[in-house]
Structure formats: structure tokens, C-alpha cells
Amino acid sequence: MENKVITRFAPSPTGRLHIGGARTALFAWLFAKSHQGKCLLRIEDTDLERSKSEHTKAIIDSFSWMNIQFDDEVIYQSKNKEKHLSAAKNLVKSNAAYFCSCTSERLKNLREEQQKNGLKPKYDGKCRELDLKEGSDTVIRFRNPQEGSVPFTDLVKGVIEISNHELDDLIIVRSNGTPTYNLSVVVDDIDMDITHVIRGDDHINNTPRQINIFKALGAKEPIYGHVPMILGEDGKRLSKRHGAVGVFEYEQLGVLPDALKNYLVRLGWSLGDQEIFNHEELVNKFKEGNINNSPSTFSFEKLSWFNKEYLSQIDSENLLSTLSSMETEFSQDDYSLEVLNLIRQRCSLMSDFSSESEYFFREVEDYDPKAVKKCINQQAIELLSEVLSEFESSKSWKASDVQEIIEKVLSKHELGFGKIGLPLRVALTGSINSPSIDRTAEVLGQKVVVERIQKAIKEFS
RNA sequence: GUCCCCUUCGUCUAGUGGUUAGGACACCUGGUUUUCAUCCAGGCAACAGGAGUUCGACUCUCCUAGGGGACGCCA
Structure with missing residues (x-):
């Protein structure tokens, strides 16, 4: 019970x-689940x-669509405001934080000045030792240690150590x-007993600051695991201009x-050479695998391949039944089932079913x-007419009957299958792929x- | 600009000092098929560069280059 793993996902809405x-x-x-945690x-x-x-x-809908259920109830950070504030007061009381009266204006100028001189923009600590009282537009700043460094062992990146000189006194309560x-x-992480923070590696720079706050608050920091970003096909951080970036869009x-x-x-994660992992396998094996530490590029092609695998x-x-619940021509009848099996x-992709089945549901x-x-010429039209009359008079209508008729006409003219197969395909489906x-x-x-052949003959004569 | 992270086929990755550097997607070729698709068989293709350490480096160290990220009274 004591060492149960508790992780969290903390999106801003x-x-x-x-x-x-x-x-x-x-x-x-998966990290939590594969450790029997929450x-x-x-x-x-x-x-x-x-927000x-x-x-x-x-966001919650997307997770339930993916069959990801979070434990306990959803926590809204805004509801914990009082806890955050009282923590800040305690920090001031213990001298780990202080009031600051610097204006945004001064801060902005300071930053610009530092940038210009090739320095890292940081608060210069003007109010750090002034022992100011709370005022109408004071903020509270965290008194970050000025000496030493903050080392931590990241689950995916290994040991990272950042010098306190790189950090400044960040604002913890606004004016x-x-x-x-x-x-x-x-x-909140303290409050929720979070043991492992798994988050994007764009947060690496926040980690030492947060560890310092954990310490000042007398709490033990969690174990961190920073996972690399996903890049678009151009190698830039994945964003709107790369097209579909939302889970909902892929659902659509x-x-x-x-x-x-x-x-x-x-x-970004792998377990040997295996590609396909179903839900249970992921839950059971995630911790045995390895999280890659370099960013990876999103590929729709490969996603598409996975989808095909799952579809099959x-x-x-x-x-x-899923198809007929979507906006498609499919319904729960024998005809739809036959079409489905054929295509x-x-x-x-699910959306392919509509385009591939079009001619089964519409003229x-x-x-x-x-x-x-490529396929329609005078000879093709004559052959189509011949096949047509055979089709019209056929007593039975199985694939084998169709096959027989086509071959009968073919052998009469001593021609190859394509001479009729292709024009017929065009007449029935509108294209040569079917x-x-x-x-x-x-x-x-x-x-x-019969109707479609008649129509086609009229169309092409 | 400063700091942090990263670097194996086009892409996702395996690899933890000694391998013909493996798999998957994509691509190409051949076979099956009445077309396309499927399926099967085969093929192309990578350790960013440079110094070390070592009997031996894709694997360890350093430097360079390139990429990404962070530098808010946003989260």
C-alpha cells in the first residue's frame, strides 16, 4: 500500500x-497499470x-474512446486554490518565499537588457532581501537556493543535474x-501522493524548480520520467499546421x-521487435519495455498500417454493426454483409468503406x-451487348454462372478475359479497380x- | 543569446565492447490473381562528423555540427 505507484496526467483544458x-x-x-498502480x-x-x-x-471523451479509464475522480486544479495559497503563506513564514513589488514593466526591461547582453533572462533578486510586507500589487516569489545544484535521476533520460545559478526566484503567487x-x-502532486511524474520533456526545465519547492515544503519529490516530444513530418514540433493532431480527428x-x-x-516505446500489442499486452508488458529518449516523427502511413491490422x-x-452505426450506407442486412466481405x-481506414462500396449502394x-x-472501344461495346443478352436470359445468378457466360462469349471470339472483364468492370463500377x-x-x-450494362452501352455508343 | 535534451536505414525502432548491425512501415522486383487490393517470396537502405579510451567501438569519454525544448504575474 505504501509503495503503490500513483501517476497522473495533467492537461490544461x-x-x-x-x-x-x-x-x-x-x-x-500504462506505467501505473503495469505496476498495479493508479x-x-x-x-x-x-x-x-x-480554460x-x-x-x-x-478530453475525457477522447480517453474513454481509447478505453483509458483514470482512477478515482477527476481533480480540478482550480478547486485547490486555497491549498496552494496556504502553502505559499507557509513558505513566506519559513522565509522560503518573499513579497516582491517589482512591476511587470521593470521585469520586461530587465529581461530585454539581459538578452541584449547575451545573458539568460532571470529575476535579479531586487526584493529578495528587502523583507517587504504584503501590498496591493505585490507578488510572492520563491526564494530559490543560490548555491549548489539540483540533481535528479530521470526514468528515461538518466541523471540530470542543473545548477541553482541557472534558476531564479520565480513568482508563485500573482499580484x-x-x-x-x-x-x-x-x-497538488503532494496532495495526490503522486509517486511518479511522467510528462513531456518540455518540462525538464521546470523540474529543478519544482524539486526546490518540494524541499522547501518539507516534502519528498516524486520520481520523474520525461518522455520526448512527437514531431511532424518536417521534423518540427507537431502542431496544427501538420494537419490532424487531435485524437478526435482520428476518430472521425x-x-x-x-x-x-x-x-x-x-x-517512442518498444519491446524488442514486436509491433502489435493489444490492450492487455500493453498493460502487462509496458514496464518491461523501453522508452526511447529521442523525439520521434509522426507517420500517418504507419498508423494506417496498424489500423488495417486491427481491422482485419x-x-x-x-x-x-459499427459501420452501420456510423454515417455510411451500410445497414444490418445480408446485402451489406456481402458487400462488406467483398471489399x-x-x-x-473506416472511411475507406464508403468510397470502396459506393457503386454497391448507388447508381x-x-x-x-x-x-x-483504356477499355472502351467498338469491339468492347459489341462484346458487352453479347454478354448482355446472355445475362438477361440466364436462369441462375451465381458468380460461377457469370463466369461461365463470360468465358462462353470469349471462346466464341477466341479472346482473352480482359477484353470483356475490363469493359464490364467499367460498366458495373465506373472504374477498373474492383x-x-x-x-x-x-x-x-x-x-x-443488366441495367448498368444497358446504360453503359448507351453512354459509350 | 543562455541553459537543457537529443542524434542507428526516408520513417518507427532492436542493439548496452567483439553481430554478415536485426525487425516493422514505405519503396522496388518477382509469384499468385480476370484489374486493383490481399497474400507469398526476395531486394534497396543506417550507426551525423572528429578526436580519444581499448587488443577491439554503434555501444564509454570529450569536442564540433545538426535538430528539438525552456527561458512569462501561460500551463
């Missing part, structure tokens, strides 16, 4: 759940300007009386939750010009096939 955030959360969650969700909603409750909802991020995080595109999860986890594992009945190996309106140019023509014709049905 300023937008939908981002792929990068989702992966960090996944790592934190993972908590803390919404960092203290930026009242940008929106609808975003909180969207309007609200606590700032670095204070809130520490107080028809990516399966397990596929997205598997892809995201493998992006779903049986047709289940697939049909499923041609699809890697062929447009013929692919390239296909027409499943085998006999099965396609069978599923389409005799009546539809």
Missing part, C-alpha cells in the same frame, strides 16, 4: 486532446481565460492573489482506438475517364447488372 498529450497520458497510465486525471484549469469546460469534456503553475503543480477519420493506441505507444482482426458481423481487404454516375479510354468481376456481379444482382 485549452483545446481538444492532442496526439502528443494522448501519448504522454498513455505512458503515464493513474489520476487532473485538469489544470487555473488559466480562467483559456473551457467543453474542452474538459472533450491578483492567484497561485501560479509551478506552485500549484507541486502542492475512422481510425480504430486500439490501432491509434498501439501506434502511439510504439512511437474484427469479424464481419461486428464490423458491420474489406481493400480498406485500411454509377461517372465513369473514370482513364478507364474508359473485387473480382464475377463476385461483384453476383452481389450486385442480375437486374442491376
Whole structure:
């Protein structure tokens, strides 16, 4: 009980759940689960300007879509404001923090001056020893140690040691009386008994500051694990201009939750040569694997491949039922099931089912010009007419019957299959890419096939 | 500018002093197939560069270069 692992994911609700955030959360969650621990969700909603409750909802929805359940109830950081403030007061009392009356204006000038001189912008400690009292526009600053360094052993990066000279006295309570991020995080992590902080490596620089606050508060700091960022295909940090970056967008595109999860986890984590890990395997084996310490590039191609793999594992009945619950032409009947079985190996995204099945549910309106140019000529039209009359009079309509008829006409003219197969495919589907023509014709049905050939002949004559 | 992190095929990665540097995606070739897709077989392709340490470096150390990140009264 004492040494139970507790991790947390702490997004700020300023937008939908981002792929990068989702992966960090996944790592934190899997880390906890593979150690039989807990993972908590803390919404960092203290930026009242940008935080929106609808975003909180969207974030939680994305996680439940991915089958990630956080433990206990969701914690809202804004509700802990009093705790943060009282921690700040204690710090002032113990002389680990002090009031500061420097204006934003002065700070801004100071920063510019330092930058100009090639220095790292830092607070110069003007009020550090002034022993000021609380005033109407004073802030509280943390009295960061000026000597020594802060070493910590990162779970993924190894030993990192940062000199206190690099750190300055950061503001922990604003002049309007609200606590700032670095204070809130520490107080909440203590409050929630967090044992391991798994977060993006853009937080590495905050870590030594936070460790100093932990110490000043008399608490033991958690173990940290900083996971590298995800980059876009151009090697820059993944952002909006790289296209789809939200979990919700992938859901819309028809990516399966397990596929997205598997892809995201493998992006930066590995266990030997294995690629496919189902949910249970991840939960059981995550801690045996290795988190990479360099940033990785997002690849839609590979995600697509994962999706295809997961798609192929779903049986047709289940697939049909999810498909018919989506905005597609599929419904829960035999015809849809046959269509599905005919086209499923041609699809890697759920959205592919619509485009691949179009001609099964709707009339062929447009013929692919390239296909027409390649396959339709006078001879093709004559052959189509011949096949048409055989089709019309056929008593039975199985794929084998269609096959037989085509071959009969073919052998009469001593021609190869393509002479009829291709034009027929164009007539029935509008293009030359489709499943085998006999099965396609069978599923389409005799009546539809006859009508489409008639229409095509009229169109091309 | 300062500090921090990172660097194996195009991409995701395995590798922890001695390997023909392995797998996956993508790509290419061949086979199966009435087209495409699927499937099967094969192929191309990498240790950023330079110094050390060592009998021996992809593996350890340092430097350089490149990439990413952080430097807010945002989180």
C-alpha cells in the first residue's frame, strides 16, 4: 500500500486532446497499470481565460474512446486554490518565499537588457532581501537556493543535474492573489501522493524548480520520467499546421482506438521487435519495455498500417454493426454483409468503406475517364451487348454462372478475359479497380447488372 | 543569446565492447490473381562528423555540427 505507484496526467483544458498529450497520458497510465498502480486525471484549469469546460469534456471523451479509464475522480486544479495559497503563506513564514513589488514593466526591461547582453533572462533578486510586507500589487516569489545544484535521476533520460545559478526566484503567487503553475503543480502532486511524474520533456526545465519547492515544503519529490516530444513530418514540433493532431480527428477519420493506441505507444516505446500489442499486452508488458529518449516523427502511413491490422482482426458481423452505426450506407442486412466481405481487404481506414462500396449502394454516375479510354472501344461495346443478352436470359445468378457466360462469349471470339472483364468492370463500377468481376456481379444482382450494362452501352455508343 | 535534451536505414525502432548491425512501415522486383487490393517470396537502405579510451567501438569519454525544448504575474 505504501509503495503503490500513483501517476497522473495533467492537461490544461485549452483545446481538444492532442496526439502528443494522448501519448504522454498513455505512458503515464500504462506505467501505473503495469505496476498495479493508479493513474489520476487532473485538469489544470487555473488559466480562467483559456480554460473551457467543453474542452474538459472533450478530453475525457477522447480517453474513454481509447478505453483509458483514470482512477478515482477527476481533480480540478482550480478547486485547490486555497491549498496552494496556504502553502505559499507557509513558505513566506519559513522565509522560503518573499513579497516582491517589482512591476511587470521593470521585469520586461530587465529581461530585454539581459538578452541584449547575451545573458539568460532571470529575476535579479531586487526584493529578495528587502523583507517587504504584503501590498496591493505585490507578488510572492520563491526564494530559490543560490548555491549548489539540483540533481535528479530521470526514468528515461538518466541523471540530470542543473545548477541553482541557472534558476531564479520565480513568482508563485500573482499580484491578483492567484497561485501560479509551478506552485500549484507541486502542492497538488503532494496532495495526490503522486509517486511518479511522467510528462513531456518540455518540462525538464521546470523540474529543478519544482524539486526546490518540494524541499522547501518539507516534502519528498516524486520520481520523474520525461518522455520526448512527437514531431511532424518536417521534423518540427507537431502542431496544427501538420494537419490532424487531435485524437478526435482520428476518430472521425475512422481510425480504430486500439490501432491509434498501439501506434502511439510504439512511437517512442518498444519491446524488442514486436509491433502489435493489444490492450492487455500493453498493460502487462509496458514496464518491461523501453522508452526511447529521442523525439520521434509522426507517420500517418504507419498508423494506417496498424489500423488495417486491427481491422482485419474484427469479424464481419461486428464490423458491420459499427459501420452501420456510423454515417455510411451500410445497414444490418445480408446485402451489406456481402458487400462488406467483398471489399474489406481493400480498406485500411473506416472511411475507406464508403468510397470502396459506393457503386454497391448507388447508381454509377461517372465513369473514370482513364478507364474508359483504356477499355472502351467498338469491339468492347459489341462484346458487352453479347454478354448482355446472355445475362438477361440466364436462369441462375451465381458468380460461377457469370463466369461461365463470360468465358462462353470469349471462346466464341477466341479472346482473352480482359477484353470483356475490363469493359464490364467499367460498366458495373465506373472504374477498373474492383473485387473480382464475377463476385461483384453476383452481389450486385442480375437486374442491376443488366441495367448498368444497358446504360453503359448507351453512354459509350 | 543562455541553459537543457537529443542524434542507428526516408520513417518507427532492436542493439548496452567483439553481430554478415536485426525487425516493422514505405519503396522496388518477382509469384499468385480476370484489374486493383490481399497474400507469398526476395531486394534497396543506417550507426551525423572528429578526436580519444581499448587488443577491439554503434555501444564509454570529450569536442564540433545538426535538430528539438525552456527561458512569462501561460500551463
